[in-house]
Amino acid sequence: MSTHDTPHVQELITLKTIAETLNESNALIPMLDVVIGKLLELTGLTTGWLFLVEEPGTHEFVAGRNLPPALRRENNEPMRCGSCWCLERYDDGRLKNAVNILNCKRLDNAVRYQWGETEGITHHATVPLRSGNRRFGVLNVAAPGKLHFSKEELALLESVAYQIGSAIERMRLYAAEQRRADMFARLGEYSGALGAYASQAVNRAELTKQVMSLIGRYFDWPAAALLEPAGNAVTLRALYSGGQTTLPHAQFPLAETARARFRKEAGSTDPLRAEDAQRLADHLAEEGWIPSVTRAVAVPLAVAGDSANGLLLVAYNPYRDSYRADLEVIEALAEHIGLTLQRFRLEENRRELARMDERNRLARDLHDSVSQTLFSLVMMSKGVGGMLAGEPNGPNSLLQDTIHDIQSLSQSALKEMRELIMQLRPPGLEEGLMTGLKQYGERLKLHVHSHISGIQELPRTVEEALWRIGQEALNNVSKHADTKEVTIALSLQNHEVELRIEDRGRGITRQRLNELTRHSVGLSSMRERAESLGGQFRLYSTYREGTIIEVQLPLVGKLTGNEGGNE
Template identity: 85%
Template sequence: MSTHDPHIQELITLKTIAETLNESNELTPMLDVVIGKLLELTGLTTGWLFLVEEKRTHEFVAGRNLPPALRREDDEPMRCGSCWCLERYDDGRLKNAVNILNCKRLDNAVRYQWGDTEGITHHATVPLRSGSRRFGVLNVAAPGKLHFSKEELALLESVAYQIGSAIERMRLYAAEQRRADLFARLGEYSSALGAYASQAVSRAELTEQVMSLLGRYFDWPVAALLEPVGQEITLRALYSEGQTTLPHAKFPLADMARTNPDAVKRSAEPGGVPDAQQLADQLVEKGWVAPIRRAVAVPLTVASDSLTGMLLVGYDQYGDQHRADMEVIEAIAEHIGMTLQRIRLEENRRELARMDERNRLARDLHDSVSQTLFSLVMMSKGVGGMIAAEPHEQKSLLQDTIHDIQSLSQSALKEMRELIMQLRPPGLEEGLMTGLKQYGERLKLHVRTHISGMQELPRIAEEALWRIGQEALNNVSKHADTKEVTVALSLQNDEAELRIEDQGRGITKQRWKELTRHSIGLSSMRERAESLGGQFRLYSVHREGTIIEVAIPLRAVTTEKGGITDDPIVNS
């Protein structure tokens, strides 16, 4: 049988292409070799191939014998801009091999005098696919060839289908290799995170370490921990460009992530990627990260469907790499959620132990030291009466001594009562705002109060706001150089916010630097808020006053499911 028979030549072509495709598992070199073989077997001179991952995006991955006009400046005409064949591919009109009447890239080469086109004006375009999946387009041409026959187009379609199947096979193979590698890294990551979590002092440190380890063990260019807070999404921690930061920035977003955990789960699926991409686009828009081409987000849920946060992973290139990564990303999110939950519960346990110890100490001080001091005051008064009958020359000296004893004992008794009040505040029996107002008045402050909303505060939240309010009022009394202060409490269904504002002298930049490093009071206020999954902010302008804002999520307190927390002090 003659090899010049078109059908025999077609079989030879398909057999040779199939053998070539099976010789390599590296995609780009394989595609270049296949185009060369195809040109050799068909008598065509020029061919090139685009891979398309997303609409309006393409990658020039292989080309053989391109004319000088298309090779200029490192193939710039092929890498940049679109063309008619890609536009047809994007809008779904390119379903089979077709003749392109002329080539936009070649037209531009002639119009803008980019160089010699070697007589090529037209080409055939073939979509690359495997089953329902599409991968890009293959173009072939020859000088002076203006039309391809049906037989030629049918052969090109068969070759394109072989190439598409090979691309699918290679990607599946690469995905399996990557999945195996990621699971190995996951084991190392889990071990490292567990070791650190056992020694972590606060969730702030643990959250930062979570992201640092993520960057150490995995190759994702961007990773972020986000948390729904009220009507906003808060960026708690970010890994990008090899660094971990805690921006604590907020941005509004549709309620899809805040109210519906299933929507976040769907964001990891092909149909739900726009939700994750919307989150990523916010990060890019704010300038926190470089452009993210693909993003996936999975929820941090523990023991229920209650959404406490999200792990977002971003890629700087288009592609389906996320498909191989999803199982590992979900496992990481689950591990992070459990780790943060564990340390939150441990912090709550320690806080309850501290509260019990304070109450015990308050009772002991009241029953022992306070009573002893009171007895000392009464005894000194009695002795003062007894020495009234002493000779005049001794009476004056004794009276002075007794007076000193009375003054010291009364001062000690007053300080002891203040200490007992600090340990076991009686003002809370009448409510948080009444207690803060009375406490401020004892500090000689004029306290204006304002309450909005009706909501019963959990005991642990009320205790935390009381302690923070005490410290804030003490700071006003000692440092603000004003007696006027406003205390406002806003109660909502899911959050309680305490705001303490004065119009005093504020904080200088130099003093601010010292406070952020050494202030125990500010640190304690921030830690109390964070221990309940809340946020602490301080705004201060020199000579204009200071504002302290504390927000505690009541959902997290009442259900014992806190989120990822660590809001900084902010100086404006």
């Protein structure tokens, strides 16, 4: 072989050795360090380092061999902080091929700020790492006193860099597939655990809390949240962050772009736009609910035949391409959570219908049997008392007292029976929900102003839920608002009903409202009644300005097994 062929043979040996080294491991960072060492050994260069770049403006120093002391100081601080000319050219797209860097900014700074010895290295070659159209970072190589790299040297470095880029792509695909397999295995375990808990759950709040707790147990995301859009705001229903699960029920404004998305695509299962999801995560971080994260995904919980538009928000700091599978898992997770909550809600509705049927049956039986018997007993005791009073020889005092006691006891029992029947079957609803609430408020000495819009027959579960929520709200006004004026507004539409109860009383301070949100049995009861029917409960209050309670309940697709109407 001629000496003319020797450089080309050396190039082939270099490329072969690098290829073999790259195929020896699937551990990315150790592999890159070994490859740089092999490259320096084969080319006669002395120093090399490599940056990985995920997004413009960011870089990660991942490997370096024989760096001069000035660049190794304080655990490679000069390599980990700040940008340089080669990375700036890479970020703005000017670094397309291997080039000579006439002066290295990091080395210049080392001399200027006297960081230490540079060992005669002033220049280096910079090579972009890529595979096809994908770019991964830059490789730098240098030697003391070497001021220029020939075209042949740069061509060899480009070939090596392409091999490294292809290996990085392969390893990331492998890592992504490994993570995908692991994540879907965790999803299966999560589904089994949630299904087992849902079959025994007592109420929706506890089930929602368990939904988030299990996310923390089976997945490695730092934060996740269940959000519910409500007009121009978002309600934070449940949260997992820092190893803790909470049910905050906090509200905050919703960005206009996200509001438009919800209005336009209600019921869609497609994820929110990345910027909208990140905006939601940033707001939660600003409020201290979750740590700051670099990426967030928000997926609706809507399922077929269900118009619920809650969101599952997952926030995390992605580590390269191994997180490609996360979005697939989050979408599947959101669908599973949506189905679980829907099944639980429908089962609650079924049980509530059964309870209502039983209560109505019992009320009818008591009215038709026991109540009628007691009424007859009252009448008979009155008749006997009248007959004794008309006796010609005068009334038998002892007997008359006994009859009087029977009459009193039977009247008392009849009164208690009627009250029991009324509790089993709510009074006032025979004339309609609004009339019943108005009369109830007036019995509490409130001045009730009522407004109703729309004509719609309400299912009995919806009507009773609104009745109970309205009762609790009016009781709160009577006890705590320090006002007698209250407004009740009922809006009936084809697909939903909204009840709004408003007073202009003393209102609630923010601190007190947070305490009540977490600990008030009355507020929890109202919220649970609304949510059990797939609805929303909201409370707004400003100190010294008043309080507003809003309840929205769906009328379509939520109440299976209910023909509607009242008995």
